[in-house]
Amino acid sequence: MSFSQAPIYKHFGVDDGLPSSEVYDIYQDKEGYIWFATDKGLSRFNGYEFENFTTKDGLLDNTILDFYPQENGQVWAYGYHSQSLFYFDDVFDGFKTYEHNDILKQQLNPSTILKSIVVDEKQTLFIGGYGLCGLIEITKEGQLIRQYDLNLISDTPTGNKDVNLGIQTKNGVLFSICSDYKSTEDVLFINPEYIIDSRLELAILNDNESIFIDKELGVLSKNGETRYYNAHKSPVGIKRINDHLFFVGYYNNGAEIRDVSGEIIERFLPKKTVTNFLIDTEGSYWFSTLDDDVFYVKNPNLKVYTEQHVTSIVKNDNNVLYAGFYNGNIIRITQKRRDTLYKAQNTSHALVEFDNVHNVLYGYSEDKLMKFAKQKHTLYTYVRKFPEHIGKPLLRSITHGFSTIENDSITLFSLNQKVQDVCMYKNDVLIGTSSGLFIQKDSIIKPYQPVDILKSRIDDLDVNHNTNTVYIATQGSGVVVYGDSIYSINKEKGLTNDIVSEVHIENDSIVWACTNSGLNRIAFKTNNTYSITTITKADGLLSNDIDDVEIINDTVWVATKKGLCYFKKEVILEKEASKILSLTLKDVSVNNVFIDKDNIKLKYNQNNIDFTLQAISHKNTNNINYLYRLKEIDSHWTSTRNRKISFPSLSPGNYTFEAKASLIHSLSDNQINYNFKIRPPFWKSWWFYSLCTLLFAGLVYLFFKIRVLTYNKDIIRELIRLTIKRLKRKEQFYNFRSNGEDFKIPSHDILHIKSQGNYLDISTTKKTYTIRCKIGDFIATTPDALEYLRVHRSYIIRIDQVSSKGKNWVVINGEKIPVGETYLSQLEKIQF
Numbered sequence: 001m002s003f004s005q006a007p008i009y010k011h012f013g014v015d016d017g018l019p020s021s022e023v024y025d026i027y028q029d030k031e032g033y034i035w036f037a038t039d040k041g042l043s044r045f046n047g048y049e050f051e052n053f054t055t056k057d058g059l060l061d062n063t064i065l066d067f068y069p070q071e072n073g074q075v076w077a078y079g080y081h082s083q084s085l086f087y088f089d090d091v092f093d094g095f096k097t098y099e100h101n102d103i104l105k106q107q108l109n110p111s112t113i114l115k116s117i118v119v120d121e122k123q124t125l126f127i128g129g130y131g132l133c134g135l136i137e138i139t140k141e142g143q144l145i146r147q148y149d150l151n152l153i154s155d156t157p158t159g160n161k162d163v164n165l166g167i168q169t170k171n172g173v174l175f176s177i178c179s180d181y182k183s184t185e186d187v188l189f190i191n192p193e194y195i196i197d198s199r200l201e202l203a204i205l206n207d208n209e210s211i212f213i214d215k216e217l218g219v220l221s222k223n224g225e226t227r228y229y230n231a232h233k234s235p236v237g238i239k240r241i242n243d244h245l246f247f248v249g250y251y252n253n254g255a256e257i258r259d260v261s262g263e264i265i266e267r268f269l270p271k272k273t274v275t276n277f278l279i280d281t282e283g284s285y286w287f288s289t290l291d292d293d294v295f296y297v298k299n300p301n302l303k304v305y306t307e308q309h310v311t312s313i314v315k316n317d318n319n320v321l322y323a324g325f326y327n328g329n330i331i332r333i334t335q336k337r338r339d340t341l342y343k344a345q346n347t348s349h350a351l352v353e354f355d356n357v358h359n360v361l362y363g364y365s366e367d368k369l370m371k372f373a374k375q376k377h378t379l380y381t382y383v384r385k386f387p388e389h390i391g392k393p394l395l396r397s398i399t400h401g402f403s404t405i406e407n408d409s410i411t412l413f414s415l416n417q418k419v420q421d422v423c424m425y426k427n428d429v430l431i432g433t434s435s436g437l438f439i440q441k442d443s444i445i446k447p448y449q450p451v452d453i454l455k456s457r458i459d460d461l462d463v464n465h466n467t468n469t470v471y472i473a474t475q476g477s478g479v480v481v482y483g484d485s486i487y488s489i490n491k492e493k494g495l496t497n498d499i500v501s502e503v504h505i506e507n508d509s510i511v512w513a514c515t516n517s518g519l520n521r522i523a524f525k526t527n528n529t530y531s532i533t534t535i536t537k538a539d540g541l542l543s544n545d546i547d548d549v550e551i552i553n554d555t556v557w558v559a560t561k562k563g564l565c566y567f568k569k570e571v572i573l574e575k576e577a578s579k580i581l582s583l584t585l586k587d588v589s590v591n592n593v594f595i596d597k598d599n600i601k602l603k604y605n606q607n608n609i610d611f612t613l614q615a616i617s618h619k620n621t622n623n624i625n626y627l628y629r630l631k632e633i634d635s636h637w638t639s640t641r642n643r644k645i646s647f648p649s650l651s652p653g654n655y656t657f658e659a660k661a662s663l664i665h666s667l668s669d670n671q672i673n674y675n676f677k678i679r680p681p682f683w684k685s686w687w688f689y690s691l692c693t694l695l696f697a698g699l700v701y702l703f704f705k706i707r708v709l710t711y712n713k714d715i716i717r718e719l720i721r722l723t724i725k726r727l728k729r730k731e732q733f734y735n736f737r738s739n740g741e742d743f744k745i746p747s748h749d750i751l752h753i754k755s756q757g758n759y760l761d762i763s764t765t766k767k768t769y770t771i772r773c774k775i776g777d778f779i780a781t782t783p784d785a786l787e788y789l790r791v792h793r794s795y796i797i798r799i800d801q802v803s804s805k806g807k808n809w810v811v812i813n814g815e816k817i818p819v820g821e822t823y824l825s826q827l828e829k830i831q832f
Contacts, residue, residue, distance in 0.1 A: 005304070007300055007303055008540050008541070008542060009296065009297055011294070011296075012293055012294040017043075018043055018294060019038055019052045020041075021293045022040075023275065024039075024065045025065065025276045026277070026294075028278060028281060030582075031090075031091060032046075032617070033046055034286060035075075039063045041057075042077070059079065060079040061080060062081075063081050065078065065113065066078065066115075073089055074089060074119065075087060076117050078117065083105050084097070085097075085104065085117070099142075100138050100142045107146070108132065111130075112131040115200055115201060116128040116175065118173050125137065127173075135149075135166065148166055148181060163176050163177070163192075164178075166181070166189050167187065167188045167189075167210070174200070176196060177189070183224055192214035200212075200213060201237065203239055203240045205243055205244065209221055209222070216229075216235065217235045233253040234251040235248050236250060239278075247277040250274065252272070252273055254269040254274055268297075275290055280618060282581075282618055284298050284300070301570060301571050304564075304565050305333070305557075306563050308327070309561055309562065309563065310563065310564040313550045315354065315551075317354075317356060321552060321557060322352045322363075323559070328350050329342060329343060341376075342365055342370060364383040367382060369383055382398055387422055387423045395422050397420065398412075400415055400419060418435075420457070420458055421458065421459065423470070428440060428441045435447075436454050450486065451486050453487075457475040460473035464505050470482040473513065474500060475500070476499065478491065478513075479500055479520075479522065485528065489532070494531075495515065495534075496515050496518040497516060497518075499515060501515065501547070502514035502548055504548070504551075508524075509525075510522070514548060516545045516546070520535075521533045521534075535571070538621075538622045538623065540571075541560065543561050545560055546559070555568060556569060575620075580615050580616070580661050581615075583614070583659070583668045585611060585612070585613060586612040586613065590609055601676075602678045604678060604680055607651070608649065611644070612645075615668065622641075623664065624661055625661065625663070626639070626643065627661070627662060628645050645659070653677070654675075655676055655678070657675075658672065659671065732746070732747040734762075736762070736773075737771065738769045745764060749764045749766065750763070751797075751801050752796060752797045752801070753778055755795070758773075759773070787799055791827075792818055797817060802830055805827055808824060
């Protein structure tokens with residue numbers, strides 16, 4: 001059987017957006033981006049996608065070997081082919097070229113590879129490396145100072161045994177020298193045992209010890225003594241983890257975490273060339289490789305034991321784990337070894353359960369019920385499922401019933417239902433079936449479904465005898481808690497799924513629920529309150545399809561369809577403490593065109609606005625919620641998992657877009673605020689209204705002046721109406737609510753309005769709407785009141801819809817509408 005105890009890796013390659021499979025170094029900046037140095041440029045990863053940079057984006061060279069972070073927040077890098085330095089800030093705002101590259105280049109030869117770059121508080125640059133004898137200093141003003149460069153070898157120290165190493169103790173600069181020097185307080189000189197090559201590297205662990213690579217892996221003490229680890233694996237990269245631990249990567253031999261004594265703590269990626277390593281701010285591991293891209297371990301505490309399908313797991317009183325496999329095998333797992341208790345012929349899956357009362361393991365495989373005590377005892381009988389707490393007599397569920405087994409004597413109880421699980425509860429037998437809960441009481445079996453949630457299919461029943469509580473795994477109602485009260489814990493309340501296949505009682509306050517959407521830890525408090533923490537594939541599990549779970553001390557074992565994995569409980573605490581590393585507004589687009597300014601002023605038809613947000617939490621990329629609103633029109637925040645927030649067809653006005661990000665237990669301290677303005681069209685602007693007002697006033701004055709319409713106020717009213725109608729065209733809308741829906745219809749489509757008590761029937765060219773409104777209040781609610789006349793206590797008509805009129809009636813759209821006696825004078829206002 002193939003098994004291991006390895007981390008669960010996620011692979012990122014060229015197909016995912018990485019620019020090259022040849023990756024040399026990794027770095028995480030202040031905002032949480034992960035940067036990669038490759039032979040085809042730099043790349044940074046935000047948890048969603050890779051953003052790549054080449055010479056077109058300001059790099060001096062596309063082959064970048066290492067990052068050199070500085071205390072001032074700058075990150076320096078060296079272009080291998082251009083032999084030039086550049087840097088960028090920890091909060092990235094572009095690449096900057098080192099202003100004294102011309103001075104630096106004069107000191108280098110074609111084989112030089114820089115290994116140490118330090119910028120001090122005076123902006124003096126210190127440089128050391130392979131193929132470069134001595135220590136180089138370049139001041140901020142460009143003054144060159146060379147130290148320890150006597151007896152220089154013409155080109156490169158490669159192959160020359162007389163090359164020694166120097167370490168500047170103040171800032172840790174490593175440099176090669178071609179002559180003997182005595183150590184001082186400022187510089188420590190060592191004579192390596194091996195001929196150094198381009199893998200030359202140093203990492204300071206603590207005040208007394210440093211690790212280095214000349215050609216092999218060694219440790220250097222403060223007094224200059226060296227000793228080598230017996231690795232002989234061709235180390236290619238090292239990095240400090242803490243005062244006592246370090247990472248080392250090898251050519252074609254994977255990577256290791258070692259302590260300073262040389263003990264190997266953990267191994268990674270066998271047979272791959274691992275160039276560098278990073279523990280990010282969330283505690284996850286990143287590995288760069290030559291030719292194999294990048295590997296990510298989300299939860300280093302979560303490991304794989306086997307990738308074979310495990311269907312059932314259980315522990316005994318001594319915390320020994322037993323596992324039943326889908327192929328029928330049953331094994332015992334201890335800290336140092338595993339033993340096969342039953343080897344199957346791959347014909348059926350295996351079940352295991354432990355009887356704590358009698359200290360006996362039960363196993364089922366290939367139609368055999370096996371009792372593993374001092375000697376294995378086999379009984380040929382079918383078992384669908386064991387109850388989790390096996391007692392006496394032994395219960396087992398079968399397809400259409402259950403049985404008790406006592407002294408090898410079997411008693412069968414049949415049901416006209418498909419039985420999933422059984423358990424003892426207060427001297428009765430609870431039976432979980434495909435049709436809900438049944439009970440055997442006084443030898444009578446009957447449905448026991450006092451609430452509807454117990455009518456769902458039941459796959460598992462577990463009893464906490466300390467609290468007299470039954471936890472029930474259902475298909476559709478989540479976890480049903482049955483005790484002093486009956487209630488369900490479902491997806492709406494935080495479970496990953498309402499379909500639960502297995503529950504496991506850890507103690508009186510912790511219950512685990514297995515679903516095909518992940519693992520759920522339910523922590524009960526008081527008064528039926530609880531909190532739920534979910535662990536899924538997104539958190540590092542092999543699969544979301546969980547068959548079983550078992551807890552041994554501080555370790556959680558999880559049986560999935562894709563194998564058996566385990567993790568320390570601290571993974572749960574880490575998840576609950578997860579935070580958003582940074583929140584930024586990645587881009588803004590207007591009518592699908594990107595813009596890069598704040599406080600923008602847009603035209604009335606530039607009103608389709610898209611905002612793309614970016615919150616970084618590499619462990620929780622798929623669990624980030626974005627909260628947003630437009631401050632001026634939304635009092636409540638809207639939540640979404642989508643990074644792109646769209647606002648189509650915004651009306652003219654001033655707006656402030658506000659956004660935040662959150663995880664399950666954490667809200668980001670950062671908030672995005674983006675101001676913009678959409679200007680109205682010119683015919684809705686103040687100056688246009690002013691112009692229209694002046695024009696209208698001039699016309700009125702002119703008409704009165706020439707006294708053309710002095711004696712006919714109705715004609716004047718009609719002229720005013722037509723003038724305003726001409727100016728406003730057909731852009732007036734009537735907004736109302738009818739039958740629980742909001743409508744906006746063009747005002748010119750309205751024919752007439754009929755009163756029905758406190759309701760109005762609005763007849764349009766297309767349909768009739770009913771709204772709650774008094775007829776006397778209607779005209780005041782319209783945007784073009786001059787277009788309407790009240791001609792009856794029950795009717796209001798739209799003037800421009802009248803096709804004919806008589807002595808006491810008008811016709812609109814073929815309908816004859818009466819005119820009341822008190823409203824006959826209104827007919828004079830209708831002009832054709």
